[in-house]
Amino acid sequence: MPAGEKLQYLSGFGNEFSSEDPRCPGALPVGQNSPQKCPYGLYAEQLSGTAFTAPRRENRRTWLYRIRPSVVHEPFIPVQTGPYEHFNGVDWNAQPPNPNQMRWLPFDVPTARTDWVQGLRTVCGAGDVRSRHGMAVHVYVCNAGMTDKCFYNADGDLLIVPQQGTLHVLTEFGRMDVAPNEICVIQQGMRFSVQVGGPSRGYVLEVFDNHFQLPDLGPIGANGLANPRDFLTPTAWYEDRELEGYTVVSKYQGHLFEAKQNHSPFDVVAWHGNYTPYKYDLAKFMVINAVAFDHADPSIFTVLTCPSHRLGTAIADFVIFPPRWSVQEHTFRPPYYHRNCMSEFMGLILGRYEAKEEGFMPGGATLHSMMTPHGPDAQCFDVNTKALLKPERVAEGTQAFMFESSLSLAVTKWGEETCQKLDANYHKCWKSLRKHFDPSKP
Numbered sequence: 001m002p003a004g005e006k007l008q009y010l011s012g013f014g015n016e017f018s019s020e021d022p023r024c025p026g027a028l029p030v031g032q033n034s035p036q037k038c039p040y041g042l043y044a045e046q047l048s049g050t051a052f053t054a055p056r057r058e059n060r061r062t063w064l065y066r067i068r069p070s071v072v073h074e075p076f077i078p079v080q081t082g083p084y085e086h087f088n089g090v091d092w093n094a095q096p097p098n099p100n101q102m103r104w105l106p107f108d109v110p111t112a113r114t115d116w117v118q119g120l121r122t123v124c125g126a127g128d129v130r131s132r133h134g135m136a137v138h139v140y141v142c143n144a145g146m147t148d149k150c151f152y153n154a155d156g157d158l159l160i161v162p163q164q165g166t167l168h169v170l171t172e173f174g175r176m177d178v179a180p181n182e183i184c185v186i187q188q189g190m191r192f193s194v195q196v197g198g199p200s201r202g203y204v205l206e207v208f209d210n211h212f213q214l215p216d217l218g219p220i221g222a223n224g225l226a227n228p229r230d231f232l233t234p235t236a237w238y239e240d241r242e243l244e245g246y247t248v249v250s251k252y253q254g255h256l257f258e259a260k261q262n263h264s265p266f267d268v269v270a271w272h273g274n275y276t277p278y279k280y281d282l283a284k285f286m287v288i289n290a291v292a293f294d295h296a297d298p299s300i301f302t303v304l305t306c307p308s309h310r311l312g313t314a315i316a317d318f319v320i321f322p323p324r325w326s327v328q329e330h331t332f333r334p335p336y337y338h339r340n341c342m343s344e345f346m347g348l349i350l351g352r353y354e355a356k357e358e359g360f361m362p363g364g365a366t367l368h369s370m371m372t373p374h375g376p377d378a379q380c381f382d383v384n385t386k387a388l389l390k391p392e393r394v395a396e397g398t399q400a401f402m403f404e405s406s407l408s409l410a411v412t413k414w415g416e417e418t419c420q421k422l423d424a425n426y427h428k429c430w431k432s433l434r435k436h437f438d439p440s441k442p
């Protein structure tokens with residue numbers, strides 16, 4: 001891709017899109033999906049994102065018109081060793097359960113050449129990829145592009161949150177640039193390859209059950225939070241590249257496999273459908289909050305949700321804590337102390353998080369597990385119980401986020417030990433919370 005090229009996108013969430021690479025006008029068949037012969041000698045291939053019989057409002061599929069069908073490849077062989085070890089075949093039972101509050105210092109970006117797939121590490125998760133129920137949280141740390149290599153996940157969808165470095169993501173649907181403070185979603189089965197401009201780090205939420213949706217807005221009305229038109233899908237772009245030894249890496253049933261083929265898989269000249277990758281700029285989020293008193297629950301900041309079968313209960317919500325005005329009167333404004341029946345994994349993209357000004361750093365993370373108490377540190381409590389409550393900008397230049405899950409998450413050996421980033425001192429940030437109780441002073 002020429003450096004600095006401004007990419008074109010299609011706007012909308014879950015729309016029925018259609019796109020043709022401008023080099024091949026008329027590449028999309030008219031009036032049917034599978035003509036006897038496709039324009040330009042292309043092959044037609046359907047990518048299904050839901051059961052054929054899923055209700056129409058949930059049904060997702062895309063028709064790809066490509067130079068060769070995806071089936072033209074050598075057999076898959078397991079990736080046994082090497083840099084993938086932490087991401088390959090994670091066993092949630094490997095570590096004894098640990099309900100403690102956890103905080104990780106920023107994960108190190110390696111100096112040795114590491115591409116996006118090689119740099120993926122699993123931190124925590126739950127569930128089972130075979131029965132398609134569960135989720136996982138990964139981080140990636142890399143410094144090099146994927147050379148003649150693409151990746152796809154047969155196990156579920158990936159929501160990618162860059163924290164450092166723009167990702168140049170080439171997909172079968174076209175190209176996306178995803179900078180810190182933007183996210184992208186690459187759904188089950190979609191092939192993609194990531195190029196980077198230097199040291200890069202970020203977070204990945206993987207969900208096995210379902211695709212991500214926009215949350216219902218209820219009494220908020222027809223507009224607000226993440227607006228559908230701000231989700232951007234790539235436009236068709238192909239390369240006709242023949243080479244020996246192109247590698248397709250597959251994550252299938254939690255394990256990595258690779259298959260060689262003699263051409264680029266990014267040979268889709270045109271496509272149409274409603275099953276696509278997409279990106280979203282978090283700065284476009286329309287923030288809603290309490291404007292009189294009290295602290296609203298963080299669900300008001302939900303960007304995307306992956307629902308479970310239990311009404312209103314997510315496999316995982318992607319929630320952000322964006323810059324905003326804080327105006328509540330006679331209120332302790334920061335997050336309240338709480339114990340949650342959900343698991344809360346948090347990361348920091350930019351700046352500082354209001355409940356913990358120290359110790360929780362960009363590129364680091366926290367995990368507050370199911371029913372594990374947490375809340376503002378002692379300093380945050382002191383400052384905010386005394387503060388003069390004027391309207392105030394909060395989280396300026398900041399973006400924290402949360403992956404909140406109804407599943408009880410296991411932490412991997414890499415997360416707890418190998419990464420060596422777990423901060424043993426985290427619990428101390430609450431230690432100096434003093435008793436203020438005085439029965440003589442109502």
Ligand SMILES: O=C(O)Cc1cc(O)ccc1O
Pocket residue numbers: 296297298334335336338340344355368374375402
């Ligand atoms: O624990 C956290 O910092 C996340 C969080 C923020 C908030 O405003 C309310 C509840 C909550 O879990």
Ligand SMILES: [Fe+2]
Pocket residue numbers: 338340344368374
């Ligand atoms: Fe919380």
